[in-house]
Amino acid sequence: MESRIGLGYDIHRLQEGRKLYLGGVEIPYIKGLLGHSDADVLIHALCDALLGAIGEGDIGEQFPDTDPKYHNIASSNLLEIVLGWVRKKGFQVINVDTIVIAQEPALSPFKKHIQENLARILKIEKDCVSVKAKTNEGLGELGRKEAIACYAVTLIKKECFHILLSRYPGSPEKGSCGQDFH
Numbered sequence: 001m002e003s004r005i006g007l008g009y010d011i012h013r014l015q016e017g018r019k020l021y022l023g024g025v026e027i028p029y030i031k032g033l034l035g036h037s038d039a040d041v042l043i044h045a046l047c048d049a050l051l052g053a054i055g056e057g058d059i060g061e062q063f064p065d066t067d068p069k070y071h072n073i074a075s076s077n078l079l080e081i082v083l084g085w086v087r088k089k090g091f092q093v094i095n096v097d098t099i100v101i102a103q104e105p106a107l108s109p110f111k112k113h114i115q116e117n118l119a120r121i122l123k124i125e126k127d128c129v130s131v132k133a134k135t136n137e138g139l140g141e142l143g144r145k146e147a148i149a150c151y152a153v154t155l156i157k158k159e160c161f162h163i164l165l166s167r168y169p170g171s172p173e174k175g176s177c178g179q180d181f182h
């Protein structure tokens with residue numbers, strides 16, 4: 001069974017007058033993240049992790065900020081597109097783990113909602129999505145509340161049907177794991 005891992009990282013500046021979105025959830029705060037899209041740093045890191053796992057570069061290459069099509073786009077739409085590419089290559093997402101580094105706002109009241117929203121978009125169980133939040137202990141630009149950063153890691157697995165097709169085009173009726181195609 002072919003498994004792959006992917007790693008993603010992103011950082012965006014905070015600016016007054018913008019809405020703050022993390023994991024597709026609007027978080028009440030005096031500032032929001034600056035970017036061409038809605039600048040959802042968590043979803044961007046997650047997209048990069050998934051793109052890394054399937055060897056398809058990064059979010060900047062796939063969705064260039066010079067393209068007006070992506071101006072103010074909801075990043076959850078980008079995640080759905082990336083997930084489509086993952087599935088098209090025959091993989092399913094097993095789990096994702098993320099760390100958001102934000103001095104402010106406190107994210108603990110929103111973590112469950114973010115987890116549920118990402119699980120819904122990725123079509124996996126809630127306990128396969130982890131959202132952890134940390135401050136930066138007041139250090140550097142993150143600690144000065146000038147930016148929010150995020151790390152994400154994912155594991156994906158090739159579905160039996162696709163393994164079988166790639167090995168034996170023409171194919172018997174059971175997947176290599178002995179189960180019916182799924």
Ligand SMILES: [Zn+2]
Nearest residue numbers: 010039041044
């Ligand atoms: Zn970004």
